[in-house]
Amino acid sequence: MSKTYVPASLRRNVVERAGSCCEYCLRPELFSLSVHEVDHVIAEKHGGTTTEDNLALACKLCNTFKGSDIASIDPETDEITALYHPRRDRWSEHFQLENAAFIPLSDRARTTIRLLQLNRSRILKERSLWLDSGLIKIPI
């Protein structure tokens, strides 16, 4: 799979904008083994560009689970549904935090939570510690 190189300055902007947190599971980069990666929200194979409006910071696990997908099946309606787009969608319109769990407020939130396993039991344990640390950046 060929991928456009993300210049260091662009990567810096993406990291800074995200507060060094994964924009999907909210994991602070300080608390992961692998460094976070720059994700093409719309993958290049679907025409996504290497520009700030199509880039998001993602941890290794979220980036792997997402792959080049831009949509998946909504577990409630079985409909093909677009994934949450950190640049175009407002996080607070799609997700709500209850303790450490994400409560989906929309079909795309439900779909994204399922595909990226954002409420798996392991991550809930981790996320409550991230919240205690105050390093987590909750998007608005």
Next chain:
Amino acid sequence: MQITLDIPEALLTRLNAIDQSLPQVLELALDELTARPQSGFTGFAEVLEFLANLPTPEEILALRPSETLQAQIDQLSEKHKANALTLQEQQLWQQYEYLEHLVSLAKAKAYLKLQSNLHE
């Protein structure tokens, strides 16, 4: 070129069924074999050796995979994205997921410990 092989009776029956395509089957099997990592997931050994040195919270926060381990994780990740993990690789990936979980807990706890030390 011709080769002579001693094979079990049961395998012979299966080979008879594919007959002419044996060279392709061998080639595919070799590709599969060489695509597999030579050894298992090295992550746990690496992190355990690190922990055996009783690292400070600062050192725990600074822990990153070695180049070799990172290459292995990256390779598994790319294959996962392409839906191309073999069964064995799926197990290696699951080991990595678990390791990432444990390290994430350790790092967050190390950070919280440092913060509480600051406020004492």
